[in-house]
Amino acid sequence: MSEALLEVRDLEVYFPIKKGVLKKTTGNVKAVNGLNLSVNKGETLGIVGESGCGKSTLARTILGLEKPTSGDILIEGESILNYSAKQMHRLRRDVQMVFQDPFTSLNPRMKVSEIIAAPLKAYKMTDNIEQRVKELMDLVGLKPEYHDRLPHEFSGGQRQRIGIARAIALKPKLIVCDEPVSALDVSVQAQVINLFEDLQKELDLTYVFIAHDLSVIKHIADKVSVMYLGKMMERSDSESFYNHAQHPYTNALLSAIPLPDPGKEKTRERIVLKGELPSPANPPTGCVFHTRCPIARDYCKENTPQLERKGNEEHEVACFFPIEKGMVEAGSENLLR
Amino acid sequence: MFKNKRNLLAAGVLLLIIVATITASLWLKFPPTHIDPEARLLSPSGKNWFGTDHFGRDIFGLTIVAARVTLFVGVVVALLSTVLGTITGLIAGYYKKAEFIIMRIIDGMLAFPALLLALALVAALGGNVTNIIIALTFAFWPVMTRIVRSAVLQVNNIQYIEAAKTTGTGDLVILFRYILPNVLSPIIVQGTFIFAKAILAEAALSFLGVGIDPSTPTWGTMLQESQVYITIAPWFSIFPGVAIVITVLALNMLGDGLRDAFDPHKKNQKKSTKKLFRNRKQKYA
Amino acid sequence: MLEVKNLKVHLDTASGIVKAVDGVSFHVKAGETVGIVGESGSGKSVLAHSLMQLNPVPPATYPQGEIIFENRNLLDLKEKELRKIRGNEIAMIFQDPMSSLNPVFKIGNQLMEAIRTHQSMSRQNAEEKALELLKDVGIPDPKSRLNDYPHQFSGGMRQRVLIAIALACQPKLLIADEPTTALDVTIQAQILELMKDIQKKYGTAIIIITHDLGVVAQLADRVLVMYSGRIVEEGITGDIFYHTSMPYTWSLLRSLPRLDSDIHQRLKSIQGQPPNLVDPPKGCNFSPRCPFVTEQCLEVDPSLVDRGNGHRAACILSESEYEERKHEIQDIEREGVEQ
Ligand SMILES: Nc1ncnc2c1ncn2[C@@H]1O[C@H](COP(=O)(O)OP(=O)(O)OP(=O)(O)O)[C@@H](O)[C@H]1O
Numbered sequence A: 001m002s003e004a005l006l007e008v009r010d011l012e013v014y015f016p017i018k019k020g021v022l023k024k025t026t027g028n029v030k031a032v033n034g035l036n037l038s039v040n041k042g043e044t045l046g047i048v049g050e051s052g053c054g055k056s057t058l059a060r061t062i063l064g065l066e067k068p069t070s071g072d073i074l075i076e077g078e079s080i081l082n083y084s085a086k087q088m089h090r091l092r093r094d095v096q097m098v099f100q101d102p103f104t105s106l107n108p109r110m111k112v113s114e115i116i117a118a119p120l121k122a123y124k125m126t127d128n129i130e131q132r133v134k135e136l137m138d139l140v141g142l143k144p145e146y147h148d149r150l151p152h153e154f155s156g157g158q159r160q161r162i163g164i165a166r167a168i169a170l171k172p173k174l175i176v177c178d179e180p181v182s183a184l185d186v187s188v189q190a191q192v193i194n195l196f197e198d199l200q201k202e203l204d205l206t207y208v209f210i211a212h213d214l215s216v217i218k219h220i221a222d223k224v225s226v227m228y229l230g231k232m233m234e235r236s237d238s239e240s241f242y243n244h245a246q247h248p249y250t251n252a253l254l255s256a257i258p259l260p261d262p263g264k265e266k267t268r269e270r271i272v273l274k275g276e277l278p279s280p281a282n283p284p285t286g287c288v289f290h291t292r293c294p295i296a297r298d299y300c301k302e303n304t305p306q307l308e309r310k311g312n313e314e315h316e317v318a319c320f321f322p323i324e325k326g327m328v329e330a331g332s333e334n335l336l337r
Numbered sequence B: 001m002f003k004n005k006r007n008l009l010a011a012g013v014l015l016l017i018i019v020a021t022i023t024a025s026l027w028l029k030f031p032p033t034h035i036d037p038e039a040r041l042l043s044p045s046g047k048n049w050f051g052t053d054h055f056g057r058d059i060f061g062l063t064i065v066a067a068r069v070t071l072f073v074g075v076v077v078a079l080l081s082t083v084l085g086t087i088t089g090l091i092a093g094y095y096k097k098a099e100f101i102i103m104r105i106i107d108g109m110l111a112f113p114a115l116l117l118a119l120a121l122v123a124a125l126g127g128n129v130t131n132i133i134i135a136l137t138f139a140f141w142p143v144m145t146r147i148v149r150s151a152v153l154q155v156n157n158i159q160y161i162e163a164a165k166t167t168g169t170g171d172l173v174i175l176f177r178y179i180l181p182n183v184l185s186p187i188i189v190q191g192t193f194i195f196a197k198a199i200l201a202e203a204a205l206s207f208l209g210v211g212i213d214p215s216t217p218t219w220g221t222m223l224q225e226s227q228v229y230i231t232i233a234p235w236f237s238i239f240p241g242v243a244i245v246i247t248v249l250a251l252n253m254l255g256d257g258l259r260d261a262f263d264p265h266k267k268n269q270k271k272s273t274k275k276l277f278r279n280r281k282q283k284y285a
Numbered sequence C: 001m002l003e004v005k006n007l008k009v010h011l012d013t014a015s016g017i018v019k020a021v022d023g024v025s026f027h028v029k030a031g032e033t034v035g036i037v038g039e040s041g042s043g044k045s046v047l048a049h050s051l052m053q054l055n056p057v058p059p060a061t062y063p064q065g066e067i068i069f070e071n072r073n074l075l076d077l078k079e080k081e082l083r084k085i086r087g088n089e090i091a092m093i094f095q096d097p098m099s100s101l102n103p104v105f106k107i108g109n110q111l112m113e114a115i116r117t118h119q120s121m122s123r124q125n126a127e128e129k130a131l132e133l134l135k136d137v138g139i140p141d142p143k144s145r146l147n148d149y150p151h152q153f154s155g156g157m158r159q160r161v162l163i164a165i166a167l168a169c170q171p172k173l174l175i176a177d178e179p180t181t182a183l184d185v186t187i188q189a190q191i192l193e194l195m196k197d198i199q200k201k202y203g204t205a206i207i208i209i210t211h212d213l214g215v216v217a218q219l220a221d222r223v224l225v226m227y228s229g230r231i232v233e234e235g236i237t238g239d240i241f242y243h244t245s246m247p248y249t250w251s252l253l254r255s256l257p258r259l260d261s262d263i264h265q266r267l268k269s270i271q272g273q274p275p276n277l278v279d280p281p282k283g284c285n286f287s288p289r290c291p292f293v294t295e296q297c298l299e300v301d302p303s304l305v306d307r308g309n310g311h312r313a314a315c316i317l318s319e320s321e322y323e324e325r326k327h328e329i330q331d332i333e334r335e336g337v338e339q
């Protein structure tokens, strides 16, 4: 696996919970709790999970904005955790981020051209900077005439394009996208998703693409990882993933997404999970999903499943009793209430 | 913001006072140095609009000229406190390590009432314009530090700061290009209030006799000198007093006006596409 | 039961008059579920709020229209009469479950208060009713949770409590404004199931507002598609999805990322941005983005035309012209892919 551009090994990121006047640490929010992943050059890794499962924390840690409690992050085979400030600065050129909220991720007092030029200036690439900014704007589908407007003069989708232009300005190798289309309107989402795909082809980019919606991921990702309470539940190439998801949680996620097709909706069998997401400060013992799992057994409460290959080569599941193909569609008794 | 009549009035009054005091020597009939023993403590009349003082000086002229030092002290104190407070506030808000030290010092200073602190300092340093400015700046900048720091903490949490960091932007650029412009509004508003407070404090110190040397005319020293004559020549006290009230009122009105003008909630801003996703964070908090 | 006739709601803002609802007519029959879909800013919330006169005045004004609920025009009623209807005959749940509950009162008290505002009932009975409601909306261990405060509930649980409060007086109509948008998909699935159960049990008519066509497909009997303050297509759910007759609905359906598509399938995005409601484009509001656009569209503002079976669409193209154009577009796209 020498070709992996990004590798994350046994990553743990904990936030201390401080209580009382003395700010004593009474526990930890285990935002990321033992996570492994790797992304090859030119690939898109989709990461899905519910709110609070640690997706943003993972993204921020990869970007060096959060210090991991333990574990390692490697870029092109080199650990970045002990990088000096100077090395970090150099690394930042290669790893960029696109943020979820197009309204807060742009400085309201800077012109579009300044926002897009900021990374270029930070790396003293000031030759032809105006020309470069105009090219970038053109590339992401913004009219270069708008270069001296302020962010509030743009719509959400256009702002997200500005954010994307800023991220690609330095020709990075990896872009971490933290729910880049979640805040956008339905009619604009497709434009931005297509833009990501086009840029990938044109600039040979690698994406870590975070979303909470498996249908968005289906249109963009080559590989998919499912997170739950800071852990990886299932990972696979998209083909095998959407063809036969094995983890009960993944199946629940898939069946929770409403299809814009009333006919299919009427006849569809679905797993409706009971209960709520447990607190990451106090995750359940054993398999973290057992409290909501429709097929959990006593065994799952005491033993923690590891990611393991089941069947297909690239397809790994952290479950003792993975779901067999066709079980959900058939409305298998023990799966559905 | 000047569409609002109140703001326009406040700004107009201030401008008038400033222009009047700067150009005073060009148009005043009786320069305040003009002593006339014959005309002591005259009540207001067509000739001496505000009456005269115990040396027979024209109080109108005196009040106008006194504004010079008074406003000078106010402006300089406001500027110095703003600069000092902004720098310390920016540092304290941005660097976690410096925060602890700076904020403990500030908390210590804020434990004393500002006027008392200034009083003690002037008593120690001696009363002249420079020392008054030093003392008042010392008394007022901690408030500014506090305000700037909390504004910085807020802005620092907004994603565009993080975005700037990920694009490799340096700390200094982030502080001055990203954070400062976005915390400028509370700074300007607070600066106006410090201006007003400094005028009041200068008057109070001078009135107590620890302020500026009585031979330098300021509204404070005028009040102090007039004390003795308050029953026989009330106009001697009233006019500098009214000048202080008007100026302070105008400054406070201007400050409020600025605050409203900067407040995004009062402006009709474009509604965000999906404010709802911002709430998702809080859900499990 | 509810009939809205040519309703206009204008919002007077600093940047001009926002025509948030611009001549909307529709009806809701007893016991049916009507879905209102549209993108952000299309006026869904303003419309929903105007049904209960909950838009802040100013900026809102109602220059035209009628809202007939059980033979009364709600626009003519006095505030006092309206209050009797709100919560009692028409109830509403909002998008944001966090700010819709009062943080300083216990859940039980808020529920009991809702019950006792419209029905005279002893405390004892009200508490029993509250318990029953909490059980109905699927809150586990309702007895002990009566004494909890809102902050002890998660987002999904709060939305359940809000539904319980809305159901307290067995309203004839429940308006749900994006009830699941702020929730996770698994929680959304729970709430949608709950709404179906509730409808079966109580026979309440529901207006569900959302931007998610999937939610509508799952829940609604009839659908209204809104675009820039107007209804552009209306019909039974099957017709809207399978016999779409309005270019906006058609484009929207094609642009959705969907689970039943192929992997890496390219989305067919709609060009451009939603129009400005202060100064809408001349002619058809959708014309600047419409792939079907003809010269006439830039001049003529289409009204809803009946296509049979209660299916209405706002497009000047006739059915055959529309189909022809649709095939043309698809052919062009196919050629583009082959090249
Ligand atoms: N700086 C922080 N201090 C303390 N706790 C934090 C911090 N950042 C995140 N958390 C907690 O860590 C957990 C994971 O948060 P994270 O933002 O990574 O979730 P997420 O998957 O991105 O969710 P969302 O879909 O809402 O964006 C949450 O419980 C959150 O409250």
Ligand SMILES: Nc1ncnc2c1ncn2[C@@H]1O[C@H](COP(=O)(O)OP(=O)(O)OP(=O)(O)O)[C@@H](O)[C@H]1O
Residues within 6 Å of the ligand: B271, B273, B274, C011, C013, C018, C020, C038, C039, C040, C041, C042, C043, C044, C045, C046, C047, C056, C059, C211, C277
């Ligand atoms: N109080 C208000 N003052 C001024 N304009 C408003 C106000 N409320 C809504 N608007 C405007 O009215 C239009 C319709 O808004 P509305 O909230 O109904 O949209 P929506 O379809 O519910 O969108 P969303 O999906 O974002 O909830 C928008 O252009 C919005 O900016």
Ligand SMILES: [Mg+2]
Residues within 6 Å of the ligand: A055, A056, A057, A178, A179
């Ligand atoms: Mg996140």
Ligand SMILES: [Mg+2]
Residues within 6 Å of the ligand: C044, C045, C046, C177, C178
């Ligand atoms: Mg709305």
